[in-house]
Amino acid sequence: MDGKRMRVCLLAFLMVFAFWGVIPSGSYASAEEPLETSFKIVENIKYLPNEVKNKVQELQWRVTDGHALVHKDGIAYVILSLGIRPTTGYAIEVDSIVRINDTRLLIWANEVKPQPHAVVSPQLTSPVQVLSMPDPFHKIKHVSVWIN
Template sequence: MDGKRMGVCLLAFLMVTALCGVIPSNSYASAEETIETSFKIAENINYFPDEVKSKVQELQWRVTDGHALVHKDGIAYVILSLGIRPTTGYAIEVDSVVRINDTRLLIWANEIKPQPHAVVSPQLTSPVQVLSMPDPSHKIKHVSVWIN
């Protein structure tokens, strides 16, 4: 998604949520006030705290997609799950992470599907992606995720 289109989508989302009363109208940021957030993508879940591993296992075998936020030792972990898929070859690719007012993260990601003629195993899988970012004051409270 290009930056201009993402900015327009972000601004529209913020305006709709403010009008619906989800967040106070004076607390949302304009598109100019949002900042790209640096994050790391987990390579090996075994090295993460037990609280994160537990939340991954909880989300991993859901029928539908989901996400969760876990704070541990000054790090915010965001777990993204696609839910159960019928074969191998599925994955989550994070497109962008935007932080708003120190308390809210907006995440855009894509579901990578196997190519039509790819060789896949007919087994249930559950793609998960774990993002980590510094948050020493535990300010991040809300995460909104869009997976295309």
């Protein structure tokens, strides 16, 4: 293969990988930029848009934990769910959110368990936490969540 043809193939190869996100874009230079000031914890789920409420209900009564991303009216909603728990007293506490690039978020959270001698009700509960953050151009596409 001559030199010109080799350069064209290499350029095409690099463009394909850049398109797929394998090669970091220029926005990756600001990786691990904390977003802690730009997200809000939603206190009252009943005032959320219906699409978000429906996703909360879908995740809420799963046996295992889960998460979802819903865009509505320029806001990205991230829903975190612990799944079903045997008693009251469980909660989700968000530890940190890190933006990897324009499209990816990493979220670390902790499962708060009732204290050993706490008074709890023996009823099934399903702790959920909803976060909201501005995303007017729907750039956030992927969310990875770790719950300890």
